[in-house]
Amino acid sequence: MAASELAAVITLDTSGLLALLNRRDPAHDRTRTALIAAGAPYLVPSGILGEIAYLIEQRLPMALDPFLADLEDGSFIIDCGMDDLPRIRRLVDRYRDLPLGFADASVIACAERSGGAVLTLDLRDFGVVAREGTIQPLPWLPGR
Numbered sequence: 001m002a003a004s005e006l007a008a009v010i011t012l013d014t015s016g017l018l019a020l021l022n023r024r025d026p027a028h029d030r031t032r033t034a035l036i037a038a039g040a041p042y043l044v045p046s047g048i049l050g051e052i053a054y055l056i057e058q059r060l061p062m063a064l065d066p067f068l069a070d071l072e073d074g075s076f077i078i079d080c081g082m083d084d085l086p087r088i089r090r091l092v093d094r095y096r097d098l099p100l101g102f103a104d105a106s107v108i109a110c111a112e113r114s115g116g117a118v119l120t121l122d123l124r125d126f127g128v129v130a131r132e133g134t135i136q137p138l139p140w141l142p143g144r
Helices: 014-021 028-038 046-059 061-073 082-094 102-113 123-130
Strands: 010-012 042-045 076-079 117-119 136-138
Touching (some): 010 028, 014 046, 014 061, 014 117, 028 117, 046 061, 046 076, 046 102, 082 102, 123 136
Parallel strands (some): 010 042, 117 136
């Protein structure tokens, strides 16, 4: 898919966000390139805030303050809330065999409402939902 076809809003999943924050991550360059090509704004679903903050504290403690600063200055926009809960519940129920939990379902619900693009490395869960056409995982790789 060409850069011109990318959604104008990117919803960030925990896996993509961790790779983006960690320059030593093997997927860092891919995630960074995907975001630069797609442009902003970047949405962080409120449903993953606890998960991502915990993982940053455990794996990348030096990245916590820059991440919080990005949230504070609007580089990353916190989104998704009460109106997304009915869709989150339907997703969790429908995909319980994956299992698709609350965090992933909140990313999907937010992405569906915001153009469909999701920065994720978790194609196990997001790939299944993407086949239905409601979301498009990033970064796109040749041959995928």
